[in-house]
Amino acid sequence: MSFTLSGPLQAVCRGLVAVPLLTAAACGSNVEEASEVVLARHVHTDIYDAYPGIPSPAGDRVAFTDYAADRRSLTVYDVATGDRVVTRTQGGRSRVTWSPDGSRVVYIDRQADRHGVWTLDPTTGRESRIVDPGDARIDYPRLLPDGTVTALRYAGADTAWVAYAPGPGRSTSVVVDRAGGWVAPVRSPDGRAVAYLRVADGRAALAVTEIATGETRTLAADLQLGWDRRVDWSPAGRALHLAAAGIHDSLMVGWRVPLDGGPAERLERAGRDVLAVTPLADGRVALSVYHTRTTVGLVPVTGGEPADVIPAGSTSAFLPSWHPGGGALGFITTSWRRVRMAVDFDLGVLDLDAEGGPTGAARALLSEADEDYGAAWSPDGRWLAFHGHLEQSDDIWLVPVGGSERPTRLTRFGPGADTGEPDWSPDGRALAFSSYGPPLEENPGSVYSVAVDPATGLPVADPVRVPLDGFRGSAMGARFSPDGERMAFYGRSLEDGRVTVYTVAAAGGTPTAVVSFANGEPYSAPEWSADGASLFYSRNDGFGPFQVWRVDIATGATEQVTTGVRGTLQPSVSPDGRTLAVTMREAAIEVVALAAGAGSTDTNSDGGP
Numbered sequence: 001m002s003f004t005l006s007g008p009l010q011a012v013c014r015g016l017v018a019v020p021l022l023t024a025a026a027c028g029s030n031v032e033e034a035s036e037v038v039l040a041r042h043v044h045t046d047i048y049d050a051y052p053g054i055p056s057p058a059g060d061r062v063a064f065t066d067y068a069a070d071r072r073s074l075t076v077y078d079v080a081t082g083d084r085v086v087t088r089t090q091g092g093r094s095r096v097t098w099s100p101d102g103s104r105v106v107y108i109d110r111q112a113d114r115h116g117v118w119t120l121d122p123t124t125g126r127e128s129r130i131v132d133p134g135d136a137r138i139d140y141p142r143l144l145p146d147g148t149v150t151a152l153r154y155a156g157a158d159t160a161w162v163a164y165a166p167g168p169g170r171s172t173s174v175v176v177d178r179a180g181g182w183v184a185p186v187r188s189p190d191g192r193a194v195a196y197l198r199v200a201d202g203r204a205a206l207a208v209t210e211i212a213t214g215e216t217r218t219l220a221a222d223l224q225l226g227w228d229r230r231v232d233w234s235p236a237g238r239a240l241h242l243a244a245a246g247i248h249d250s251l252m253v254g255w256r257v258p259l260d261g262g263p264a265e266r267l268e269r270a271g272r273d274v275l276a277v278t279p280l281a282d283g284r285v286a287l288s289v290y291h292t293r294t295t296v297g298l299v300p301v302t303g304g305e306p307a308d309v310i311p312a313g314s315t316s317a318f319l320p321s322w323h324p325g326g327g328a329l330g331f332i333t334t335s336w337r338r339v340r341m342a343v344d345f346d347l348g349v350l351d352l353d354a355e356g357g358p359t360g361a362a363r364a365l366l367s368e369a370d371e372d373y374g375a376a377w378s379p380d381g382r383w384l385a386f387h388g389h390l391e392q393s394d395d396i397w398l399v400p401v402g403g404s405e406r407p408t409r410l411t412r413f414g415p416g417a418d419t420g421e422p423d424w425s426p427d428g429r430a431l432a433f434s435s436y437g438p439p440l441e442e443n444p445g446s447v448y449s450v451a452v453d454p455a456t457g458l459p460v461a462d463p464v465r466v467p468l469d470g471f472r473g474s475a476m477g478a479r480f481s482p483d484g485e486r487m488a489f490y491g492r493s494l495e496d497g498r499v500t501v502y503t504v505a506a507a508g509g510t511p512t513a514v515v516s517f518a519n520g521e522p523y524s525a526p527e528w529s530a531d532g533a534s535l536f537y538s539r540n541d542g543f544g545p546f547q548v549w550r551v552d553i554a555t556g557a558t559e560q561v562t563t564g565v566r567g568t569l570q571p572s573v574s575p576d577g578r579t580l581a582v583t584m585r586e587a588a589i590e591v592v593a594l595a596a597g598a599g600s601t602d603t604n605s606d607g608g609p
Helices: 021-026
Strands: 036-043 053-055 061-068 071-078 084-086 093-098 105-109 116-120 127-131 137-143 149-155 158-164 172-176 182-187 193-200 203-210 216-224 231-233 239-246 253-258 265-267 273-279 285-300 316-322 328-334 346-351 363-366 372-377 383-388 395-400 430-435 446-451 474-480 486-492 499-505 512-517 534-539 547-552 558-560 567-573 579-594
Touching: 036 053, 036 061, 036 071, 053 093, 053 273, 053 285, 053 579, 061 093, 071 093, 071 105, 093 137, 105 137, 116 137, 127 137, 127 149, 137 182, 149 182, 158 182, 182 231, 193 231, 203 239, 216 253, 231 273, 253 273, 253 285, 316 372, 316 567, 316 579, 328 372, 346 372, 363 372, 363 383, 446 474, 499 534, 512 534, 534 567, 547 567
Parallel strands: 285 316
Antiparallel strands: 036 579, 053 061, 061 071, 071 084, 093 105, 105 116, 116 127, 137 149, 149 158, 158 172, 182 193, 193 203, 203 216, 216 239, 231 239, 239 253, 239 273, 253 265, 273 285, 285 579, 316 328, 328 346, 346 363, 372 383, 383 395, 430 446, 430 474, 474 486, 486 499, 499 512, 534 547, 547 558, 567 579
């Protein structure tokens, strides 16, 4: 490793003993709940992903990256007015930061024809590319006060931390030529050091390196990181701020880590994940806090606001399905957290009375290893089909309802196939599903069916890929029509990410596009009405919570079905055709500024907070 900011020097890496962050914190005390101000709240469009909001240095604006129509969009909120600026063009925006003066949002765009460092004017919405790296790949950009841009640059197996000089052409210089394993490097305010996360074997350490000498100090070790990894210096450069978790934690925590070896401070938020910690110029600290809950609700097919049927405080529940007799709901249970997320899905069930009200508490329906996904009862109620990871698979399995037999594997795509939940044909002799596998077939997503003997529960033949003549895209989800003659599925365009609801003959053929929209929920499948004349689906057009819509297949006319402030998605029609079971989801990021003194950012350079 060499450093060239002040000329090439041989590094002398004298790493200190790594201190687990939670051990360091045990010497100090948690920051008490102090007075706080909510700067902005953003409802995320994606069912799974939620990325932090990053405030400007003055705390007057907050930028969020979000997932809409298979692209990363940016939304910037004005804290005083609530007004927002939203990017409209296709892009792959991520790694949001701000210019030091707060006049521009700075970020990476990963889309092939736009790759580089970009800025967004939060007043006009105008985007400008300020670094074009050519054939190189770069990440974790930071814009310095003099206009220099620092970033990690990847060239094959080599990684370097580089600086792009201001002005036309932006000549490149290598600051650190061996930065392999580095994540989120950021220069200190005085320019003498760089802080970064060092990642290996699923764990991370927080380190600081003096640029002139190469001397390295490890401030914390054994960290778990979230998806949007970042470190920030306090304005005076005497502390680092980050969101991380200990190895045995299931929640992300905000931290202030002093550079003088003092105890780290926890910046907690009452059992909520903290996704980012951002020091503000006035001495406050902003936390990006994740709020989420998924549950199952019921609503008439004629429309309205769904009523929650899962008791408050229960585990998260989603992707409902109906028992063929209509007297029970199946669903997936899990815990939505950023750490160790979604490693153990189980299937639950809730009994319903004649009026559709819950009777008793939710109970376990199936609990196998890793993922149990998509409770699908056979039409005669004898069998339960599901997606599972048993025996290191990613396949469709079948098990007798209420029996003690081990599940039977119906498909053999293997690990990584990303197989979806199954759906029974009305005669109980076949299952439809989508899958991205087998992985080696370069399959972007296809619809399959597998024939099943309803007496034995054994597969009659190997799965068959349903021909989708002329279809170019990723097929997701599959549902048989009530008469078994057709299937419905979601198709996502590989060109612009738009989602379209299609129907196709059950044996395959040329799909018919029914309705297309900007931002769909492709994690389940379109749902048929009882008479087969319309389809229910979820969308939000890129903003706000999802809602369930209905489309008339013959005319293409659409109408919104569900209402309310919580998102509703993954509709499932009851056997009598009168009720929709839906997933109700609240997923928002709230950016909260703590009062000055709570996790102080030490704005003075003389050592005072």
